[in-house]
Amino acid sequence: MSLEIKVPTVGESISEVTLSQWIKQDGDYVEMDETIAELESDKATFELPAEKAGVLRTVAREGDTLEIGAVVATIEAGEAPAAANGTKDTEPEKVADTPQATGQPAAPAPEIGGTTTYASGTASPAAAKILREKGIDPTSVNGTGKDGRITKEDAENASVPQTKPAVVTTGVSGTRDERREKMSSLRKTIAKRLVTVKSETAMLTTFNEVNMKPIMDLRAKYKETFKEKHGVGLGFMSFFTKAVCTALKEWPAVNARIENDEIVYSNFVDISIAVSAPKGLVVPIVRNAESLSLHEIEKRVVELATKARENKLTIEEMTGGTFTITNGGVFGSMMSTPIINSPQSAILGMHNIIERPVAENGQVVIRPMMYIAMSYDHRIIDGRESVSFLVRVKQLLEDPARLLLEV
Numbered sequence: 001m002s003l004e005i006k007v008p009t010v011g012e013s014i015s016e017v018t019l020s021q022w023i024k025q026d027g028d029y030v031e032m033d034e035t036i037a038e039l040e041s042d043k044a045t046f047e048l049p050a051e052k053a054g055v056l057r058t059v060a061r062e063g064d065t066l067e068i069g070a071v072v073a074t075i076e077a078g079e080a081p082a083a084a085n086g087t088k089d090t091e092p093e094k095v096a097d098t099p100q101a102t103g104q105p106a107a108p109a110p111e112i113g114g115t116t117t118y119a120s121g122t123a124s125p126a127a128a129k130i131l132r133e134k135g136i137d138p139t140s141v142n143g144t145g146k147d148g149r150i151t152k153e154d155a156e157n158a159s160v161p162q163t164k165p166a167v168v169t170t171g172v173s174g175t176r177d178e179r180r181e182k183m184s185s186l187r188k189t190i191a192k193r194l195v196t197v198k199s200e201t202a203m204l205t206t207f208n209e210v211n212m213k214p215i216m217d218l219r220a221k222y223k224e225t226f227k228e229k230h231g232v233g234l235g236f237m238s239f240f241t242k243a244v245c246t247a248l249k250e251w252p253a254v255n256a257r258i259e260n261d262e263i264v265y266s267n268f269v270d271i272s273i274a275v276s277a278p279k280g281l282v283v284p285i286v287r288n289a290e291s292l293s294l295h296e297i298e299k300r301v302v303e304l305a306t307k308a309r310e311n312k313l314t315i316e317e318m319t320g321g322t323f324t325i326t327n328g329g330v331f332g333s334m335m336s337t338p339i340i341n342s343p344q345s346a347i348l349g350m351h352n353i354i355e356r357p358v359a360e361n362g363q364v365v366i367r368p369m370m371y372i373a374m375s376y377d378h379r380i381i382d383g384r385e386s387v388s389f390l391v392r393v394k395q396l397l398e399d400p401a402r403l404l405l406e407v
Contacts, residue, residue, distance in 0.1 A: 272321035
């Protein structure tokens with residue numbers, strides 16, 4: 001008796017998934033709880049385990065979109081196969097259905113320079129020559145001669161099939177191959193959400209720059225002690241997260257969102273951290289970031305980033321969030337306008353650190369500078385609030401002691 005393996009319920013808001021990969025193949029013997037496939041929703045990737053031991057019989061194919069509860073495969077009762085020991089050599093060789101095996105006389109082989117036999121009949125030598133010169137496949141010609149024989153007249157009347165002209169590019173060398181790949185559920189959802197945000201919000205971006213020398217000096221002084229005590233490195237993300245949490249307390253509209261005709265204000269800060277995963281951008285969440293210390297934030301960020309790279313994030317770890325931080329600087333971005341992570345109302349973009357000449361106390365000095373950008377929904381956040389918020393973040397980063405003293 002076989003057991004049906006169905007698409008499990010993976011989240012309240014998820015109605016369908018995509019079968020991204022078969023880990024086990026049709027006919028394989030699988031153990032109970034062994035992973036047989038990977039399912040991909042618009043938010044995350046899930047492993048599909050075998051519910052009993054037996055022989056796997058696949059029903060769905062890779063790339064299929066399946067509704068929750070749809071049958072993916074069946075598992076039939078069976079035992080683990082023994083190692084093959086010359087099985088192919090001991091099996092009797094199958095006899096092909098040749099004319100000799102069936103007792104029928106063999107068809108004569110075509111003579112060199114004589115007629116040529118094709119699926120649609122026989123072409124005379126003259127007809128075969130004409131078809132070769134025209135570049136016409138004889139199987140595409142209907143013969144009017146006896147028994148479907150292709151005559152010389154048939155070959156002369158046959159038209160050359162129309163082919164799409166090749167695109168000729170002059171002055172270009174090398175290969176010009178193209179590859180088509182079906183969009184994953186995650187990529188389609190990302191594309192849809194980004195277009196929706198651009199069309200349904202009044203999105204603006206404000207910019208500023210931060211002198212990163214104070215933070216870099218602080219990290220250089222305490223990074224070894226910090227790592228020895230807490231077991232995690234001291235990065236920039238924890239400083240930015242703490243600065244954002246402090247600024248959000250002073251400008252609560254930046255931490256709010258619109259639901260229908262209401263503005264929802266949150267008295268907590270759930271920071272979504274944008275992470276580039278193998279299958280696309282994901283935004284796992286650091287919950288109640290306002291109550292975490294620097295090392296607690298760093299540990300949580302490392303944990304979430306590791307899960308993202310291994311495609312092990314759960315729906316709960318990516319659902320919600322009141323504010324997003326994205327760091328394009330790790331890829332070398334100098335400046336960008338990040339897109340709001342709906343239904344949130346704002347997002348902060350970090351960029352790379354470049355040493356530039358700046359004026360300090362009437363002197364030109366070289367400082368490690370970073371451009372920061374905040375995109376916000378103008379429907380809920382006014383210009384005064386957005387600019388003041390970003391200035392406050394700048395103040396806190398350029399004077400890290402403010403983060404500890406909350407001044």
